[in-house]
């Protein structure tokens with residue numbers, strides 16, 4: 001009731017929830033109370049969560065921030081959310097997001113922008129919460145849920161976490177099932193939690209993770225008790241500092257925060273080592289070929305027949321065209337066009353195949369440093385703090401918006417785990433985050449090192 005009250009009070013301004021499932025929340029909470037009374041409480045018993053609108057939730061609003069999924073209520077429950085309910089969690093509602101998870105500011109949502117609960121000192125400017133999981137990050141930051149699910153295809157958990165002073169982890173590709181999650185770029189998409197502390201994130205991730213025969217890319221590995229790793233410390237760990245992440249024009253306060261993070265890790269017994277990830281600069285351009293290519297293919301299913309919106313036309317082709325024209329927003333159309341172009345005959349080898357080769361090189365960069373004894377890598381999470389809603393520069397040039405993910409996309413391209421942890425503030429008091437990148441399926445080290453930094 002306290003969380004539902006907080007949502008009613010704050011959501012009209014923040015726009016973090018697109019649907020509040022209050023009746024269902026009360027039912028789930030009552031069932032939870034009964035389990036607790038019977039001594040059968042699960043690890044997340046009664047914990048109220050917000051769910052990104054990308055996760056299919058049976059019988060309730062699931063529209064991926066898009067107009068084209070109007071009225072869609074799936075007949076199924078995503079594996080990740082089913083795992084959370086199995087462990088006793090309670091759903092408060094569905095969270096706003098960039099349309100089909102395409103964006104870094106939550107401004108591409110059909111439901112309008114989410115407002116970051118943080119503001120610069122003495123400023124009235126509304127800031128973005130980052131994206132695409134902007135609703136998840138804002139809701140956690142503003143205490144409108146105890147934790148949230150999110151997804152990360154190229155930074156969409158970590159960048160919003162950094163912009164809102166929350167913790168977000170993108171697990172290793174294959175750790176969480178993609179089954180029942182609306183697909184953006186299937187070879188990059190991963191679910192993960194956004195929470196207020198590293199420990200909360202570890203608890204949520206333990207429940208969300210696990211092998212799922214319904215997702216062919218799900219990893220058949222036991223799920224560690226991630227919360228048990230949180231207090232493990234960093235003594236003896238080798239932390240890599242990639243020189244390619246020292247970008248020209250990086251604000252001094254972010255450089256300083258990065259140095260501070262290394263100091264904290266050193267003080268707890270870690271060794272810091274300079275490393276090189278030479279293909280870093282190709283990650284963002286290669287991502288913006290691979291991700292739109294897969295998106296154009298995944299989004300072909302929205303044709304006015306099977307889901308949501310239908311705009312009638314004179315024949316079936318006309319109906320497809322009118323539905324897609326009305327149902328998709330500008331950014332989604334841009335991605336579908338780029339994706340269709342790079343996959344088309346004559347361009348496929350020059351763009352798509354080449355981007356996949358670059359992806360292999362990026363992966364090998366990481367493999368080489370890990371083979372050389374590095375346990376985790378520390379970088380800034382984002383090149384800046386949260387920016388203003390409707391920022392003219394970003395609106396005029398989509399590439400400026402894409403640059404928000406310059407530190408985070410490499411991790412998706414290599415399939416690695418990455419955590420963003422709040423580490424400090426900028427001059428105007430806005431949160432800044434640091435990112436730790438880990439070896440495949442070694443999220444435990446990220447929780448342990450993240451705990452030292454938070």
Ligand code: GLN
Nearest residue numbers: 101102103153154155156
């Ligand atoms: N901002 C990136 C994009 O727009 C990443 C999005 C994401 O991780 N879902 O594609």
